[in-house]
Amino acid sequence: xxxxxAATPRLFPRKLRPGSAWVAxxxxxxxxxxALLAWLDPGSLLRxxxxxxxxxxxxxxxxxxxxxTVVIVDIGRDALAEIGPWPWPRAQLAALVNRxxxxxxxxxxxxxxxxxxxxxxxxxGLAAALARVPAVLGIVLDPAPTAPAPFASAIAVSxxxxxxxxxxxxxxxxxxxxxxxxxxxxxxxSLPAPEGEPVRAVPLLAGGAGALFPGFAVEAIRVxxxxxNLIASSPPQVLRIGEVALPLPPDGLMRLHFASAAxxxxxxxxxxxxxxxxxxxxxxxxxxxxxxxxxPEAGGLRLTAVDPLMPSVDIQAEAISQMxxxxxxxxxxxxxxxxxxxxxxLGLIGILAVLMLPPGRAALAWLSLAIAWILCAIFFSLxxxxxxxxxxxxxxxxxxxxxxxxAQFALTYRQRLAIERRFALHMPPEVVQRIIDRxxxxxxxxxxxxxxxxxxxxxxxxxxxxxxxxxAVVSLLDRYVDLVAGIIVAHGGMVDKIVGDAVHGFFNAPxxxxxxxxxxxxxxxxxxxxxxAFRRAPGVAGLGLGRTRIGIETGPAILGEVGRGARRxxxxxxxxxxxxxxxxxxxxxxxxxxxxxxxxVAALDGSVPLKRLGALNLRGIGDEVEVYTPE
Numbered sequence: 001x002x003x004x005x006a007a008t009p010r011l012f013p014r015k016l017r018p019g020s021a022w023v024a025x026x027x028x029x030x031x032x033x034x035a036l037l038a039w040l041d042p043g044s045l046l047r048x049x050x051x052x053x054x055x056x057x058x059x060x061x062x063x064x065x066x067x068x069t070v071v072i073v074d075i076g077r078d079a080l081a082e083i084g085p086w087p088w089p090r091a092q093l094a095a096l097v098n099r100x101x102x103x104x105x106x107x108x109x110x111x112x113x114x115x116x117x118x119x120x121x122x123x124x125g126l127a128a129a130l131a132r133v134p135a136v137l138g139i140v141l142d143p144a145p146t147a148p149a150p151f152a153s154a155i156a157v158s159x160x161x162x163x164x165x166x167x168x169x170x171x172x173x174x175x176x177x178x179x180x181x182x183x184x185x186x187x188x189x190s191l192p193a194p195e196g197e198p199v200r201a202v203p204l205l206a207g208g209a210g211a212l213f214p215g216f217a218v219e220a221i222r223v224x225x226x227x228x229n230l231i232a233s234s235p236p237q238v239l240r241i242g243e244v245a246l247p248l249p250p251d252g253l254m255r256l257h258f259a260s261a262a263x264x265x266x267x268x269x270x271x272x273x274x275x276x277x278x279x280x281x282x283x284x285x286x287x288x289x290x291x292x293x294x295x296p297e298a299g300g301l302r303l304t305a306v307d308p309l310m311p312s313v314d315i316q317a318e319a320i321s322q323m324x325x326x327x328x329x330x331x332x333x334x335x336x337x338x339x340x341x342x343x344x345x346l347g348l349i350g351i352l353a354v355l356m357l358p359p360g361r362a363a364l365a366w367l368s369l370a371i372a373w374i375l376c377a378i379f380f381s382l383x384x385x386x387x388x389x390x391x392x393x394x395x396x397x398x399x400x401x402x403x404x405x406x407a408q409f410a411l412t413y414r415q416r417l418a419i420e421r422r423f424a425l426h427m428p429p430e431v432v433q434r435i436i437d438r439x440x441x442x443x444x445x446x447x448x449x450x451x452x453x454x455x456x457x458x459x460x461x462x463x464x465x466x467x468x469x470x471x472a473v474v475s476l477l478d479r480y481v482d483l484v485a486g487i488i489v490a491h492g493g494m495v496d497k498i499v500g501d502a503v504h505g506f507f508n509a510p511x512x513x514x515x516x517x518x519x520x521x522x523x524x525x526x527x528x529x530x531x532x533a534f535r536r537a538p539g540v541a542g543l544g545l546g547r548t549r550i551g552i553e554t555g556p557a558i559l560g561e562v563g564r565g566a567r568r569x570x571x572x573x574x575x576x577x578x579x580x581x582x583x584x585x586x587x588x589x590x591x592x593x594x595x596x597x598x599x600x601v602a603a604l605d606g607s608v609p610l611k612r613l614g615a616l617n618l619r620g621i622g623d624e625v626e627v628y629t630p631e
Contacts (some may be wrong), residue, residue, distance in 0.1 A: 019411040027351035027404025031344060034114055034399040038392055040338050043053060050389045051200060053307035054381065056327070057390070058257050062306075062384045063318075063327050067261035070317045070324075071284055072268045075293040079272040086297040090117065090126045099274045100291065103284030105115070105618035107224035109136040109216060109320075111189055111300070111313040113235050116176040122177050124523050130182040134223045137175040138216060140191035141208040146171030153185075153219075163205065165251030167192050172208030174390050183217035184227065187219030191302055191312060197308075198303045201253035202319040204239050204246060205232075213256075217319035224288045244323055255329040255387065258306045258318055258542035267317065278526055331387040339389045343396025346373060350401030366401050368622055370394045395433030410531075441606035446560030449631075451572060452507040452520040452600060453580040454493065456484055456527060459588075461501040468543055476543060477501060483534060483546075484527055491523035492516070506572060508557050517554045517603035521630055524550045524594045551584030553577075553597030579625070582618045586627060589613060596628045 039045055044624040073096070080086055085144075093114075098406060100108055114126070114137055149172055167190075180186060188206045191540045193199045203215040222228050222239050228242030246254060271291075273279040292313020293300050300312040311402065322328055346369050353365040377390035422468060458464075458480070465473050474597050481503060485495045488505040496504040505523070508516035534540060557574035583595035590613040599609060609631040615624045 004241070010351055012116035015071035018115040019257075021296075022190050023355060023407045023411060024351055026407035027347070027354065027400050030401030030403025031347040031351070031396060033342050034347075034396050035344050038396065038607070045394055048197070049391050051197070053389065053391050054387050055198065055200065056631070057378055057381045058255075058329060059306050062259045062260040063325075065259035065267070065321055066211055068211075068259075069106070069287050070265050070267055070321050071287045071289050072313055072315065073154070073271050073274055073289060073291045074268050074311070074315050075271040075295060077295045077297075079270060079298065080295050081406035082272045082534075083275065086293065086355075090114075090123050091430065092118045094125040094129040095197065096271060096275055096291070097135075098132065098283060100276070100289055101129060101132040102264065104286065104291075105133060105218055105284050105289040106286050107134045107136060107184070107554075108289045108291060109187075109223075111138055111175060111316050112298075112541075113138050113140050113189070114175045116172055120567055122303060123176055126184045126622075127178050127528065128524045130179060130186060134221050134501075135182070135185040136216065137180060137183045137186045139175070139208070140173040141167070141169040141188060141190040141206060142171030142173050144171050144203070146209050149174065149209040149213075152211035153214050153230065154213060155205070155214070155230045155232055158231060159235065159237075161232045161234045161237055161248070163248065163250055163252045166205060166207055166251060167203050168207035170209070171577075172211070184223045185219045185402050187214045189216045189312065189316065191315060193303070198305050199315060200305065201255050201317065203252055204248060204254050210263065215252075215319075216316050217323060219325075220288055220290070220320055221323055232621075236513070239287075241323075246323055247328060248330070250333065254319065254322070255316070256304070256315065256318055257327055257329050257385075259321065261306075264314060283435050288320060290320070292316070305384070321355070327385065329381070329385045329387050335388065337384075337391050340396070342373070344400075346370075346393055346397040347400025350397050351404045354401055354404040362401075362405070366397065369397055370587050372611070373397075394566050447555055448552065448558055448560065449509060450556050451509045451559070451576065452516045452603070453572070453576045454488065454505040454507065454520050455551045455577075455584045456503045456505075457549050457582045457584050458501040459549055459624075461546060463591050464544060464546065466608070472543070475548050476540065476545065480531070480545075482535065483530055487526050487530060488523055491519045491526065493520065493523055504577075506559075509557075509572065510570065517552075517600050518607055520552050520554075521596065521600065521604065521608050524552055525630060528593045532628075547593060549584050549587040549592075550594045551580040551582065551586070551597070553580040553583060553596065554581075554599035554603045555597075580619070583627065586613075586616055586618075590627065592629045594629050596630070598626050601626070601628050 035121040043049055052488075066338040072415060075086070083092065087615065097108065117123075167482055175183070188203050188208070190206070191199045202217055204218055206215060208212055218239070218241060220231070221244055222230060225242040226529050232238075232248060237248045239246045262422060269279050271282060290313050292311060294311035294313070301309040302315060304315065323491045345594065350366050353362040354624045357365060373393050374390045377388040379387045425627060470474070480501070481498055484503045485498070488495050488503070491507075493505045493507045494509055496506050498504070505520075507513055507523075513519065527550060528548060535545045535547075553576040555574065555576035557572040557576050559570070559572045561570045576597070577598075581599045583597055586595050587593060592613055595613065596610065605612070610628040611631045613627040613629050617624050
């Protein structure tokens with residue numbers, strides 16, 4: 001028996017598995033279709049997933065707000081309980097503004113639309129209070145057309161500035177002209193959000209009623225800096241507010257990055273404490289003060305990623321703090337395309353893993369790629385504030401690899417069925433299962449291996465067919481072949497083919513079988529015993545069935561699958577097959593039932609008692625052949 005060298009474990013196979021081209025094509029097709037859908041994004045489903053992932057990542061790392069220059073004077077429920085229901089009279093607001101002005105703030109931004117009131121036509125008290133402090137009033141965008149705005153903000157432009165997605169509405173609700181005349185500026189307090197989604201951004205610039213306005217937070221910073229000019233410049237496309245430079249996206253919106261709830265609480269002063277003189281005036285001095293309402297009655301609560309009911313004044317305060325700190329999440333225009341390309345690259349690597357790795361290692365490779373990209377996206381989004389999508393590239397990876405994996409599964413299942421159809425009736429069940437579990441061990445393309453060949457034949461079977469009718473011959477042969485084939489399979493052999501009354505079997509093929517020569521000899525003895533009993537069985541004894549003759553030889557043979565289409569056959573070629581056939585016939589010369597060739601005798605190595613029958617000169621074999629039989 002020729003010993004084969006121990007197999008060395010390999011991370012990758014020497015060559016791709018059969019059908020790999022179809023697997024790769026299926027995975028690539030799924031990947032390309034997924035990439036196309038990601039690009040077109042019908043229904044904006046992927047945009048919603050992406051924005052939701054940004055919400056969660058930014059919420060994971062709240063922005064630090066220690067030492068903020070922003071203070072909120074909040075009109076909450078306690079203020080309404082102590083002072084009176086909402087809306088407050090303008091005289092009450094004037095008293096509050098005067099108290100704030102006494103503290104010497106850098107600017108006061110009022111997150112309340114102070115539209116004209118017919119019930120209070122004289123706003124002289126509030127106008128006088130606004131004149132005491134650099135004040136910013138709110139403008140509300142209106143989807144219904146209104147009269148053209150009587151004023152617009154002066155924004156200088158340098159370079160080719162493009163904001164094609166700028167928030168614009170046909171109308172706008174403006175503050176009372178008498179109050180606006182006393183204010184240092186006005187900005188848009190409207191907070192855009194798609195239907196059912198949270199507020200994620202504030203406008204840097206917005207259009208309404210035919211005019212261009214700054215966002216409320218932008219205007220508050222401009223006024224706090226003494227009325228600095230607003231300059232939109234490109235490249236890079238930024239909006240400058242004095243010393244503050246903000247990235248200006250094509251939609252004119254700035255993404256929010258919220259501070260922790262504890263930091264928000266530190267910058268909030270209850271309005272009733274300010275009015276009653278209980279608040280520390282030093283907390284207001286030199287700060288940008290925002291005046292707004294958290295009471296539900298005021299209608300200023302909005303859904304955000306960190307709070308389902310966040311007061312709009314808190315959102316504006318977050319925006320101002322971000323702008324002053326330069327902590328602004330940014331997403332370049334090319335990022336969606338770049339992320340799709342990354343997803344395609346990851347998908348191609350995943351498909352390669354499906355083709356070249358076992359399923360467990362392939363799954364580990366996909367998981368590693370997905371985790372690596374998610375960690376990269378989190379790093380860039382939180383450490384660099386470059387918003388990077390952690391989901392879409394991973395989805396493309398999974399879709400491509402799963403497409404390839406499903407194709408591989410279908411191919412494997414098809415191969416399994418083919419193996420079962422091809423070998424189930426010819427080999428032991430445990431060997432068939434081993435081939436199914438590890439198809440790589442099966443060398444259907446051709447190999448040379450040492451095997452033991454067993455050929456059987458029935459003595460004088462042709463004469464029997466002339467004596468007995470066709471139906472009796474077929475029935476007899478069917479029972480006989482089933483008996484012999486079952487014994488071969490039970491001894492670990494493979495039934496190669498049935499030729500008339502002859503049965504051909506291999507041992508040590510297609511997979512390794514320890515002591516295959518000994519098992520073949522034991523199989524031959526079992527066949528002789530069983531067939532002799534079969535000859536004497538009722539219904540057979542009267543037919544005159546001849547003895548079974550067996551030839552067995554061991555040696556190297558070429559094995560592989562030959563044929564075309566469905567007519568393919570796994571078989572062997574070589575000297576041991578030729579000699580086993582001759583030995584089976586030689587039993588007539590020696591009067592024996594089993595004839596063993598020299599290869600089998602050498603492989604037995606004395607483990608089976610043998611008797612020499614003699615020597616034969618067989619045409620086509622060459623040297624004289626010593627023949628033995630088991631005792």
